[in-house]
Amino acid sequence: MIFGYARISTKEQNFDLQIDALLKAGVEMKNIYKDVSSGAREERVGLDTILGKLRENDVLLVWKLDRIARSVIHLAKLMENFNKERVHFKSIQEPFLDTTSSHGRFVFTLFSAVAQLERDLIIERTKAGLESARRRGRIGGRAAGLSKEAEKKAIVAEILYKENKLSISEICSSLGLGSKRTLYKYLRHRGVVIGSYGVA
Structure with a gap:
């Protein structure tokens, strides 16, 4: 089954562009989930719902990568979950981000490596912050x-x-x-x- 996810940042914007692209790509309207969310800290009910529905061999389709991922770390975490559940992911505007192909899986391997580097940098900054706090x-x-x-x-x-x-x-x-x-x-x-x- 193919699912679609769309997100806009504010209520002043609309979903039309994303919804039209998802429908054209073969997603049924009943399988499209949406969120209005701008910040990294906002809960995304639509995304949580769709993640709970995905099963093995399902495909999750988005218009652009930045519609679903808050950061490289968040993207890597999503990809780890998709791999574990054997769910595929595609981005319409970034066709190289397609885990149904070997090339797409390789691209996400690179994303995972970058995410690990970012995690390591956060850990280093955290350690530095703790050491600074101890000195003070x-x-x-x-x-x-x-x-x-x-x-x-x-x-x-x-x-x-x-x-x-x-x-x-x-x-x-x-x-x-x-x-x-x-x-x-x-x-x-x-x-x-x-x-x-x-x-x-």
């Missing part, structure tokens, strides 16, 4: 009710949140946090105003 004595002066380990996670959470590259869910996953509430607690502890670095 910020870790030692933690508030009551926050353990030393939680304080470390709070500092990393602040760094990742301010970078505005990962979604709230991805930050929680990276830090092993069980809920968004815990992340928001850590950010408030660090004095971060929620929503001041993108959409919360």
Whole structure:
């Protein structure tokens, strides 16, 4: 089965161009899911729904790559899930991004390598931030009710949140946090105003 996904950034825009392209490519209207979302931190109900429906040998089609992926890391994570579920992915405007072909699979291997490099850079920046915090004595002066380990996670959470590259869910996953509430607690502890670095 072929599914289509479309996204616009604001309600002032419309889906017409993307929907027309998806229909022309053979996607049935009932299998097209949509989101209005601009920030990395916004939830995408349409995307979550379609990801839950995809089965082996299904094809997910988008008009352009930037309609589905927030970042290279996000794209690589999606591709990992597609490979695991044996789902294919195609982009209309970027025909080289087609995992039904060997060339397309090779391109996504390159994307995965770039994503790993970006992850490594984030880890390095995080370590540098922790070391800087230690030198300044910020870790030692933690508030009551926050353990030393939680304080470390709070500092990393602040760094990742301010970078505005990962979604709230991805930050929680990276830090092993069980809920968004815990992340928001850590950010408030660090004095971060929620929503001041993108959409919360």
